[in-house]
Amino acid sequence: MPDFPRKVLGLLLILAAVGVASWQALAVSCSSPAAAAAETARQAAQSR
C-alpha cells in the first residue's frame, strides 16, 4: 500500500479504537450517579 493512504488509514483506526475507548472510559466515569450506584451495588453483591 502507498505510504500516504496507509498512514491516513492507520491514523483513522487509531482514532477509532484508542480515541473512542479513551473518551468512552471518561464518559462512563463521569456518567450519572445512578450508574455509579449500580456499580457500587454490583461490587457489594460480588463481595457478599
Added chain:
Amino acid sequence: MIRVLALVAILTAIAILILVVRSKLLGSREEQRPIPDQPSPAKGLLMFLLTLPVLVAAIIAMARGLLMPMIGNAVGYGLLLGGAWLLWRGLVAEAAYAHRLVAKTPWPLKTVGGGLIGLGTGLTAWLGVGHHPGIAFAFGLVALLGCRLFYGTDPVEAKRVTAASGLDTTDQVLAALTQAERSIAAVEQSSRDIRQPELNQRLRRVAALAREILTLLEEDPRDLRRARKFLNIYLDGVQRVVEGYARTHQRAASPDLDANFRRVLTSIEEVFQEQRRKLLESDIMDLDVQIEVLTSQLRREGLL
C-alpha cells in the same frame, strides 16, 4: 471546596505529565545525538494526548469509588503510556538506523509498543468502559492494526560492512564508532565546565572536526584500519586532557596551565585537520583509480 481541590490536583498532574513527556520526547540538548532527520514530535505526542482521558477517567473512577473501572482505567493507561513511549523510542531508533551507514538491527520497539497499545485499549474498553470482552478484543485489534499502519514496521536487516578479506567487521566498526562518539560527547560535556569563550570555541571546533572524521570513516569503513591511531590515541588523549583541565580549572586558575592547554588544543586541531585531509585524499585516490579503470575499459571496447 473538595471538588475545586480535586480539579486543581488533576490539572497539576496533567501539566506535570505534559512537561515530562515533552522533555523526554524532545530530549535535552546534551542527550541529542546528531541525527538530522529526527522524527516529528507530533507523531509521538499523538498517542500521549489521545490516551490522557483514560488517566482522567481513572482519577474520577477512584474519586467516585468505582473499583473495577478504576483498575481497568489505571492499568489500561499504564499500558497505553508504556506503548506510546516505546513507539516514540522506536521512531527515534528508526531515524538513527536510516541515518547510519553501518548499523545493527534495532530492537522491535514499534512492534512491542503497538502490542501494548492494543492491550491497553482492549483492557480499557473491557474494564474501564464495560464492553463485552469480544468487543474489547476488537478494540485492541483495531488499535494494533492502526499502530502498524500509521507507525510502520521496524527495520529488520542490519546494515553490515565487509572487509576486503571477506570478513564481517560490522561489530568492530560499530564498537570503534560508538567509543569515538562517547569520547566526543565527553569532550563536549567537559567543555561546558570551562568558562573561557575562546577555549570553548576551540573545543567546539575540535569536536566538529572529530565528528566529520567519524562520518568519513562510516562512509568508508575500510579507512578504519588507517584511522585506528586517531580513534585510539588522539581521541582518548583529547578526552583525558579536556576532562583533566576542566577539573583543575574549576579549582584554581593558572595562566601557565591555560597557555599549555591552548597550545595542546591548537596541536589537536591541526592533527584532526590532517587526519580529515588524509581520509579525503584517500577517497579521491580511490575515485581516481576507479575512473582510470573505467576509462581503460571503455577504450578497450572502442567507445572512447
